[in-house]
Amino acid sequence: MLLFFYPPFRKKSRRTLLLFLTVFLLIASFLQPLWQVIRPDxxxxxxxxxxxxxxLLPKNSKNTFNITIDMPENTPVEITDAMSREIGAVLQNEQFILNYQVWVGQTGIADFNxxxxxxxxxxxxxxAEIRVNLTSKHERSTTSIEMVKSLRNKLLPIQKKYPGSVIKLIEDPPGPPVLATVVAEIYGQDLVVLRELADNIKSDFQNTYDMVDIDTSTPSDVHEVVIIVDKEKAAISGISTGQIQQTLAYLIKGSVVAASHIPGEKRQVPIRLVVPRQYLVDPSLLHSVYVSNSSGQKIAVSELVQIEKRLVEHPIYHKDSERVVYVSGELRDSAQFSATLDLNQRLNQREIPDNGLLQTANLNIFDTVPDATRGYQLLWGGEMRLTLDVFRDLGAALCLTLISIFLLLIAYYKSFRLPLIAMAAIPLGLIGVFPGHWLMGEMFSGASLIGVIALAGVVVRNSLLIIDLTLQNIENGMSPDKAVIEAGATRFRPILLTALAIVLGTAIMLSDPVFTGLAISLIFGTITATVLTLLIIPMLLYLTLADDKSVAASGEVH
Incomplete structure (x- = not known):
């Protein structure tokens, strides 16, 4: 056992080689998340x-998902219903769909999302909205993520059949809900310019890799017909404004003419007389609709009203007291990091005719407050902003954890060098974190960073076991090199058992998509930290103790 722990620190060349390999592995590990920025395409x-x-968090396989349908604003409910039925026909042919419920003309049951x-x-x-229920995820081999991805391709022909329609397949988010995965918030003062910007940026979204379910908050143009009663003509004709209004209401909304008492029903059922939609009177043909005055004379409604056609006013959205429009999109498989950076690279400093340049922001650690007085701004929101906030807060928690550990060790050892040696095990554990995510095919998420925080406390404990026993051996008269070797050999078994307990204890979380990142950080970080701690920490400890003349002197007699 002592031969296994015989450290390579007796020869300078071996020490240099070991330190070089460790630093190389650490740099290579940290390059993996940066490597995602460098892509072939x-x-x-x-x-x-x-x-x-x-x-932020990987998607989770669920037993349900939603399909939302948004048609142009002037679409009749019959067309919306026809589209939802076509989607339903596709759903009926899917193997793992248990049932589905359709709401036409309204949204489904409200949930937090x-x-x-x-x-x-x-x-x-x-x-319209369709809630799709799947068989239990434990009884099917296909995840809901794969099913949604397959259905998007199958529903694309239906969406093309109805121009202007938007079909979204919405899965329940694994973390806090956001408006969309990628959201561009466009701020400015002129609503016309904002709408043009939204349309242009929407086309950029459509040309972005892996982007689906693209939508904007700007509705399509809808024309409305306003019928204004000429009160003077109506008064001369002996017809009141209420008569004209009631006549038009009969034509457009219908009227309750009677009630039916159905056996078994507690309340009477109203009988409404309505004109079928396909036979509704065109406002320009009101000359064929008559209203009678008190003398029984029939007068065409067109003689008593004025007809105006105009655009329906668009809704105006505000955020932080600034006018804003949204462009949003979802991603099939990839994370939002690369898509947002790609869009930001293309949109930043884009020229706006007669309105200067478009400024993009909100990709920093802290939120950017919109200010339309400085020109037109595009601030990134959605999951990207949430991810930055989470990593900022967890990063601050990690820094606070490291500082607390360092201060406690200084107080315990009454030294600055020994705490640094003990905490050197933390970057040794980080060597395995990113390669572990790569081997498991998972993204580095917020849960992964929580695992790194937990890992810091675990690996420092292993260092303390070696340091404490080494100091105890020196107090008993051993030389620094033998004291380090004895400490490493003696502490090998408890360190190994601790590592096995962590690896086996957290392996159960690998099946949970939300906590997979936490488990990967702990498992692979613990493995690399355990191996390298038994090599690097004794070497650093020996070099430190060998430089300490008082310690070296105490071991000369042994």
Missing amino acids: GIGGPLSAGGVSIG SLFKGTAYRVAENI
């Missing part, structure tokens, strides 16, 4: 071999 292309993507996105409680003829 540019930053917006597929991930390079050996790269590790960064995101729809409330946050602002899609709950909507009522309009141009919208």
Whole structure:
């Protein structure tokens, strides 16, 4: 056992080689997340071999997902219903779909995700929603993520059949809900310019790798017909404004003419007389609609009203007291990091005719406050902003953890060098974190960073076991080199058992998509830290103790 732990620090060449290999492995590991920026097809292309993507949380296989349908604003409910039925026909042929429920003209049951996105409680003829229920994920070999990806391709012909329609397949988010994975918030003062910018940026989204379900907050143009009663003519004709209004209401909305008492029903059922949609009177043909005055004279409605056609005003959205429009999109497989950087590279400093340049921002550690007085701005929101906030806060927690450990060790050892040696095990553990994510095919997520924080405490404990026993051996009269060797050999078994307990204890979390990153960080970080701690820490400890004349003197007699 002593031969195994015989350290390579007796020869300077061996020490140099070991330190060089360790530093090389550490740099190579940290290059993996940076490598995702360098891609064969540019930053917006597929991930390079050996790269590790960064995101908030990976998607989780669920037993349900939503399909939302948004048609142009002037679409009749019959067309929306026809489109939803065509989608339903496709769903019926899917193997693992248990059932589905369709809402036409309104959204489905409100959940936290729809409330946050602002899609709950909507009522309009141009919208529909389909809640799809799947068989239990434990009874099927295909994940809901793969099913959604396959259905997107199958529903694309239906979407092309209805121009202007948007079909979105929405999965329940693994973390906090956001408006979309990639969101561009465009701020400015002129609504016309904002709409033009949104349309241009939407085409950039469409040309982005892996981007789907692209939408904007700017509705299509809808024309409305305003019928204004000429009160003077109506008064001369002996017809009141209420008569004209009631006549038009009969034609457009219909009227309850009677009630039916159905056996078994507690309440009477109203009978409404309506004109079928295909036979509705065109406003320009009101000359064929008559209203009678008190003398029984029939007068055409067109003689008593004025007809105006105009555009319906678009809704104006505000955020932080600034006018804003949104362009959003989802990603099939890739993380939002590369897609956002690719779009930001293309859109930053883009010229706006007669309005200067478009400024992009909000990719820093702290949020950028919109300010339309400085010109037109594009601030990145969605999951990218949430990821930056999470990594910022967790990074601050990691720094606070390291500082606390360092201060406690200084107080314990009454030395600055020994705490640094003990904490040298932390970067040794990081050597295995990113390669572990690459081997498992997972992104580095917020849960992964939590695993790194937990890993820091575990690997430092292994260093302390060696350091404490080494100091105890020196106090007993051993020379520094033998004291280090004895400490490494003696502490090998408890360090190994600790590593096995962590690896086997966290392996169960590998099946959970949310906590997979945490498990990978702990498992692979612990493995590399255990191996390298038994080599690097004794060497650094020996070099430190050998330089300490008082320690070296105490070991000369042995």
